[in-house]
Amino acid sequence: MTPLLSTPAAGRCLRTIGTLLHNQQSALMPQLWTASRALSTGTGQDQYDVVVVGGGMVGAALACALGSSPMTSALRVAVVDGQAIDPAAPLPDASEAPEIRVSAVTPSSVNLFRDVGAWSTVQSARNAPFDTMQVWDSAGQGFVRYSAHDVDASVLGHVVENRVLLAALHRRLSESENTHLVCPAKVDSITWPESEVSESDADVRRESNGQAEASGQGAGASVHLSTGKTLGARLVVGADGGRSRVRSLAGLRTVGWQYGQRGLVATVVTDREHSTAWQRFLPTGPLALLPMGGHYSNIVWSTTESHARALESMPHSDFAAAVNRALSEEHAPQPPSSVSSFLPALPFLGGSSAGGFQPPPRVVEAVGRRASFPLSLVHSGKYVQPRLALIGDAAHSVHPLAGQGVNLGFGDAQALAAVIAKGVSTGRDIGELGLLEEYEAERRAANLGMMAALDGLQRLFHAQSAPVALARNLGLDLVQWLTPVKKRIMSYAMGMEPVR
Template sequence: MQMRLASSIIVKREKLVVAETYDIAIIGGGMVGLAFACGLSTMQLAKQLKVVIIDSNPTLKSTVHFKKDELPDPRVSTVTPATISFLKEVGAWEYVEQQRHAFFNQMQVLFNTNAFLVYIWENNAGICVVENKVLCSSLLSSLQECPMDDQSAVASSDSISEWSNLSSAVKLGLSDGQSLYAKLVVGSDGAKSQVREIAGIKTTGWNYTQSAVICTVEHSIENHCAWQRFLPSGPIALLPIGDRFSNIVWTMTPKESSNHKSMSKDDFVKAVNHALDYGYGSHPKMSFLDEYIRRISSISGQGTVSMAEPFEVPPIVTDLVSERMAFPLSLRHASEYASKRVVLIGDAAHAVHPLAGQGVNLGFSDAAALSKVINEGLQAGADIGEISLLKKYEKERMAANVTMMAILDGFQKAYSVDLGPLNFLRAAAFHGAQYIAPLKKNIISYAMGEQKWPLFL
């Protein structure tokens, strides 16, 4: 079947006498890079642009569908309703729905044995956990069905070996010897972005003294709730991924992550259950005041957010069904997102702590915003590589991204200090949030990507 996104790979052709010219070269064909290409494909004028995606990932050459009975991959993303709306707009969500994914409409956050929060929202406004490979496959399927320029393509290359800034384009030399021209280069090549480095864009940030261990686990019952517990060395999260499977994201010290990655499967399962439920004292109990406020809330009808709900025990993990992966955590932010004929999106522009699973949602928002800015520029007859146009995208996204980064970094620092008086104040604030309806609703609204500026800043 002839696909709109040409499956012929540039590097497989004979050597070209004249390098090909594209409107946009997307460096990095991961979730955010593909989402940006999808965003362009749905725009009235932008869909007519000639686009090339440069990535060495062989799965970009064809559509791969994953069977629901396969064990879930440990690399997952927690996508908000705002992200889901974008994926629906670009035609990718219908493909996600055909593959494995899991919504949850309840989240329980436990600080210690006396302070916890329960968030509940309507089923149709839930957050969804999706494997990264499913998101990539779905975005690629959408691209192959979209009416993009027939000369758009995918180039398989490990890196950029040459970069020349010309007056009306950038000349890119690929590591295999091929070359091409692009009016705009979009860096979506991750936290260690080569595009960002070549463009000379500086970053600020720091490394956390933490690493994250991720894996897929199985439990005896189906799970529809997300659990997060703050421990002395960092939070552990249990995220439903469908059926009796959940994803673990466990933040700890680098030494602990090495130990947990190498310990036996049985010992690791015991450690997970210990961290989620056992070993840290008795379960939180609802006081008389808690129960009174909960009942008053239910009678008065506080909307879809419960004011105070009883603590529930997380499901017992019975098996580890994937490899354990560990990676160091850091915060990085580019000093600018745009320069002439170069723009950054996703982790190339900002890398955040995985505390609330917001990293990929920020990237998808980048992709949506940039595609709209480019389409608006085309409507006005602008050069898509002009800095004045690209700075409109930067202004919009930098404000939102910095806000989220500040919130996540603040949470990370606040819960990394183990000090008696501070622990008491945190517990009190955590517990009190149960009963402040506007605050609690606002936290949920912000986590779902429904508003830019949280009231609790």
């Protein structure tokens, strides 16, 4: 690259030619757009169009989506992670007990994996489809059984070890010509372009000058790594988890609260194979038993901090007994279920193809390690700034009671990839605030809807007073037998229907 071509004038000239050509031949656009952007900042091995900080499930999904779309596959993408990533590592051996960190991925997330060519790898490893979900309350007899048949689907989702999801995505990443893994390397600091640091400052400047300024077409951001390297980026994506360093370096504030609970995860062996996601709401929090294939199941038990610590350290046999007690014993006086007896008989309600209440399998053994994580709700006040977008837990962390956390993140990755593709196809700057705000508007609405639903459920089931417990059980009964309502809830939880 010659110094002449790296001048702003040359960059503008190339962009103009690109825009003209786009009108005639949009198929040429991705390559041309990349060339004009690279020339305007100066090329070199450390210049990227997109730097994704965090190669976890959500960051890796975004990079795969960019690498597999014809519109964005020519973009130079760096994925930076503090931990070493080996895309050539063998898949976990399915004959061994599953790892304790698993995700229940929705059909919508499965579609993303299919689109980026990563689902076949997941299918070649252990994954447990589930076709039924049963939710019930320890303080009453109300329950809901959801069946995939109710929504004309064969499965409600798949339970997959996080390490399998990651391995599938990292394999696809390594196959993308323009995607580079930069790891292990932590982000130490980020320099944002001076003129684009604060959009509100820019608004004030525009107003005080009494004239419109062109929106930022300045230099990109510079991402400084712990290794001493610096990466130039048109767009920095913070996919670095709930304690996002990128979010704090951008000065973005969060709102949220701690639930005063920990989520304990464990692997257990049950007395029979099953394909149901079981969840019982206890006075201390929900306990989920998720199928993991064969006789293995995964436990996600949200409970008080002291109880979680005790569960974490008790012997395997005591833990198995504690799970069985929690899934079967009565934990409060059982109010009579006033409606469940006659609701099934009302033909206009539609009934349920999942049938009546089923007892869950019994745990015969706990295996491997146990761990617990503090549970909180965290929401970033903004997801975007000029040259910055947050996705996944960096933008929002939710209670795991409905297994939605990473699925919301996959939705972010899909939406941001689509907005970047739109920017490329129309010759816009992919770090431009106006473009990124389209991503924010779409995902903020979707995420807020789900966050409100999950937080509401958490509070509803936490309340133990008799009137609330009675109303709650009545509500569960109604959902169980009101087929249209049930279908809406299922479609929403499966990621197949947006919140309204």
